[in-house]
Amino acid sequence: MKEAFLLGNGAIALGLLEGGCQVVTSYPGTPSSEILPEIVRFVKSENLKTYTEWSTNEKVALDNAYAAAVSGKRAACCMKQVGLNVAADSLMSAAYMGTTGALVIVSCDDPGPHSSQTEQDTRLMARLAKVPVLDPSNPREAREMARLALDLSQKFKIPVILRPGIRVCHARQNFSWNAFSVRGKSAVFEKNPARWAATPRFRFLLHRELNEKLAQISKKFDRLKGVNEHNLTKNTKYPLGIVAGGVPYSVVKDLFAESRREDIPILKLGAPYPFPERLAKQFLRACKKVLVLEETDTVIEYFLRDRKKVLGRLSGHVPSEGELLPDVIARVLNHVLEDLGIAPMTVSGNPEVQELVKNLNLPVRKPTLCPGCPHRASFFAIRKVQPKAIFTSDIGCYTLGLNLGGVDTCLDMGAGITMASGFYQAFAQDGVEQPIVATMGDSTFFHSGTAGLLNAVYNGARFILVLLDNDTTAMTGMQPTPALGIRADGSTGKAIPLERVVAGCGVDFIEVVDPYDIKTMTTLLKKAKAHVASPDGGIAVIIARHPCVIAYRDRAIPEKIPVTVTDECDECGFCHQRFECPALVPDAEIGHTTVNKSICADCGVCTQICPKGAIVGA
């Protein structure tokens, strides 16, 4: 037997592989990013044959896994919740067409949000697509549900979603497992155009078939021990019951155990869709009121149709935004208990401490680009050459360029380019030549940059696009990109240079520069500006190429340049505003800015930026 202290994402990987998963695809995104690397780790340690790939985006990941699932194999694709938006087109159709093997879509939610654009609830996507969804409450259950999801999918020939919340993905728990192997079927694709290439007439039939599957699964979900169950005592009536799923279930369970409350029954719904109608009805009959605790939206609450009996978000008892942290749940519960005249729980903690901490005026810690980050140099040069531009940007570490005034918009993956062309057209329509500089990372460009760039070139938009190429997908934990040509399992793939893709999109102006060399970067940006403005010009693309300092410490800073700040510094604040390096800090004692040696990366870029020339090599 082997043992490990696994991340929830590792537990999901273990469960998928124990469930016989032969193909796993993914695009990284917090909180899902570690699932595929954990799969790769198990594939190596357990000597498995499972195929793994970092796909270029979530839709690509889903389609690739789907093809395996209609070849009789067991497949999974993993992504974050907003990634499922990208893959939604595939998901909706795959639900109708079904599978011959198994397809599990792991879509990780981010209540909070901690590292996402939205707090959207994947369970609602499951409802929209009409596919079953499982909602684990902790890593242990995530492992079991990953296996269950594969079995359900295979049995009912339907894609199944596993929806872990961030507190499952990034929780850690001790696990043990026995040696296992993945022995699945060989690929067989039986041609059946009426299903696999169904026209609308056949889609109607597929829809009916899907509805029949859901009706059967709903019945199965009525009696899914350990997943959907309640702890009612027969012939007992309760003034209040709790209905909970996912992470909030585990919190309520711990709260009741700690405060020894056995008077309030819980209906656990770890498989909330298709809704287990009979089980829910049984529970509601025994309770005068029920309180629904679920993340992040109202799914269970919508299905419990008795508005007089059901308390939750719709009744105003549960907050509609933010994470249902244990403290929030404790407060909500006590509020409801008091309202209903039931003894509240003794909640520990001292209310005065919040006020005390607030009055300390602790520094707000906003995330910043790392010391030595090449993006910082790029944003500095961009601001210098185009101070009045609209700065459209995108999803990645470089969103933090907003601290340097280099990011005005961040909509979704790919919108750095598409919003740039949109702004161009909106202003051009009025005869206004609005300067626009778009920024986008290498991985994001491969994910969803090309369609937007093709569109912009084709429709005659004009702007500067700076591709921030750091040779990795940095924010999500250093996954390789197609330009690097290293595959998910560490093997060598075919590297696809960014400049070839950009040229293929029809761009005529392409320059590559190392942004650490701010002077050259500035010169090229001026050239790009001229190209955008010239009558036969167009879109100008600058590839700012320098390795990520975290992923490639030695390669990123081959020559260490320790710096110091001289007394020429008059604390004008320019470097803090425009360069915002956390290693440059105002020091009240010496009366000007100084270098925090313990975090300085010795990149030496800041020696190029001070208007007084006060930052120099030591």
Place this chain on the structure above:
Amino acid sequence: MNTINFVLSGLGGQGILFLTRVLAQCALDKGIPVLGAETHGMAQRGGSVVSHLRTGDVESSLVREGTAHFLLALEENEAYRNLAVLAEKGTLCVNASGNPFPKNSVRPYLEKMKIQSRALPVGKIALQLNAPLAANSGLLGVFAALENAPFAKADIRATIARLSPKRFQALNLKVFDTCLEKASAV
């Protein structure tokens, strides 16, 4: 099995995850189940980082306000920021910068809640020992010196040795030993 709740706080890059791993492993080696929660993603880029760890039979990973038995902070302000998690009679270990700790405005609260605090400039000690990244091992030294520490000093030390990357192992242990000795002397 009695639950012990830990909260570990600091800044991105200070090695909170290593600190968490060591404590978790100490519990696991005693056969105690562990459930924890970590910070990943954007918050790691220099923001406040908090890690939760619960030992015993629990289902959920987050420590509620007023229920942490131990708060280990790699930075003073991050200790204050997370003060609310500490239970009555809880213990606070902090990497102090040199300012008196706790602040006068906080002292009455700690006294009222019977919270004991141990402050040691483990970051500075680590820096003096040429191991700027080993402040986390230093804080474990302060923790190991507590008379109510749930794990034996030797076990914590052995776990640091086992989980440290080879090139940092000797330095981590040196910082741990130094801080353990200084904290025990106080």
